[in-house]
Amino acid sequence: MKKYLLLLFIAFAGTFAVQAQESDNLSEPEIEELRERTIQLITDFQGYLTEIGNKSNSESMKDYYIKSALHLFMGNGDSYYIDGRYHDPVIMEVSSLRNGITTVRPKPMKQYLQNLKRLRYTSVRIEKAETVRISNIYKVGDHYEGTAIFFQYFEGKQGERTVYRDKTKKAVKIYVVREDDDWGTHWNVKFGDIKVEETTAG
Amino acid sequence: MKKIFFLMIALVAVLFAGTLKAQTMHGIIVANIDDPSIGESCLKDSYTMEVEMMAIAAACGYEANVVTISGDDYSYSNVEKAVQRLKVGSNDMVFFYYTGHGGRAVDDKSRYPQMALGHTDREMMPLYKVDEKIASKSPKFRIVMADCCNSFVAGMSAKDLMLSEETRIKGSAEKNYKSLFGSVSGNVLVCSSSVGEPSAALTEGGAFTLSFLKELSSMVNGNTQPDWNRLMESTKSRTTRVGKHTPLYEVNVRNSSSPAPSYNGGGTVAPTTNNGDDxxxxxxxxxxxxxxxxxxxxxxxxxxxxxxxxxxxxxxxxxxxxxxxxxxxxxxxxxxxxxxxxxxxxxxxxxxxxxxxxxxxxxxxxxxxxxx
CATH class of the missing domain: 3.10.450 (Nuclear Transport Factor 2; Chain: A,)
Known part of the structure; x- marks a missing residue:
């Protein structure tokens, strides 16, 4: 009447018991769960952009979302240390499509979010499009890296008139880094630079 | 004992806005987490099934009311009470899940096992009786599932009389969850092993439970039409391959005329929790x-x-x-x-x-x- 204990984990790839994250290396199941976490965080980030751009939200509310958004990034939007050196604050590339020509400009994330808050349209709609895609996460030095792709629609209006609309494909650099806090060290997902991959008419 | 763990695993719910009486998914999870040989596996099972029940409720737009009976609460009488106290609406769904020891008597008439809710023969509860009891409450859809052995046990008696009568998210996945759980009526009765077989407990959980969850995940996230018979057949196949035992099941499911409410991504009414903690x-x-x-x-x-x-x-x-x-x-x-x-x-x-x-x-x- 007893269940017999089978210690064959192999049959359930992806559900191995994993050790508490004390080692310098992540197991495959851990990496898989951190990939899932990354997708959740990117989804949240896209939601933040929607709210920060939304003209009907108050200034204080937008600031709250900006703070939450910055939390997701390396250095919280300030310069950060990785690969043995300090890096400039993460950037967000912004693009515009005029007459079939795409212009791409990098903005420090903090500045980008502040600009987004006060775009000169009477209404702004930013919506996520398609599901987030994420690459393998692989070890680089003492941390892990990967890339995720997300899509978003942007529409800016003046009154009832749509002044600008596009759909962008963006690639965000993913870092899985060890962080120290009051309780020791642990692995954490953080975002790096976000680059425009493609901009099309929305 | 276990710290202050509200092992409860409380639950959650997502009610649909503007409706006074929501459809409810009543979940009862019974897990023998203290057993030295299988406790760890059962604990994992209880967590994963709790998560799955919440995902089902959220996807179908049901209020979730999930009770977990484990640890110090693990007893025949508590399971009996939880089943008997179920207050089920005609559009509700009941999901009973057991993970622990099980067995059968040589003269058991049911193909399904008895659950070991204690150490004596009197504390063995037939799975089919739980199904009968839940059926008597007429939920729209019921699932009774056990991940336990179904092997013969010397000294165990058949129990024809139950329980004393006086006396528990992606657009396509959401749609598929609704097809499987929200838009159907009838019942599913499942046990992890066929007559005479033990069941395998892996460190990550019961072989059957893991197989069920894996196949369920494939189905709700896949492109094929959700279907209970196919789900159980693939679960059976996987369990047989991995755990070396063969699940037993009966599927009696039909499309319901009462469609599940649409998911609203969150509720306007506070959900209930199973431990009184708000x-x-x-x-x-x-x-x-x-x-x-x-x-x-x-x-x-x-x-x-x-x-x-x-x-x-x-x-x-x-x-x-x-x-x-x-x-x-x-x-x-x-x-x-x-x-x-x-x-x-x-x-x-x-x-x-x-x-x-x-x-x-x-x-x-x-x-x-x-x-x-």
Missing amino acids: FLAALMQLTSQNSNKMDRINRVDPLLARYFASPRARVEVYGRSFNTMVSRETSADFLARVATSTSLASFVVLSAEKDSNGKITYLKLHEIYKQN
């Missing part, structure tokens, strides 16, 4: 997509003060295996994130520690996101 209800309110966004943000500080020992209390988020910590943050950061998230659907509290004032100093949980 913390989860408060958390759910904080995630509710139907609440005013500024209201959600404004609730952060009061919640922090009410439930946490300090803004720097430790909150750890674990992935679906419950082994991998995917985030660690302070309680202040956690609540701020929850209040601004646009895709969090619910939580499973895995454990918590509190100070002498009853305030949380450490919270370990799993987050369920609505997939878009």
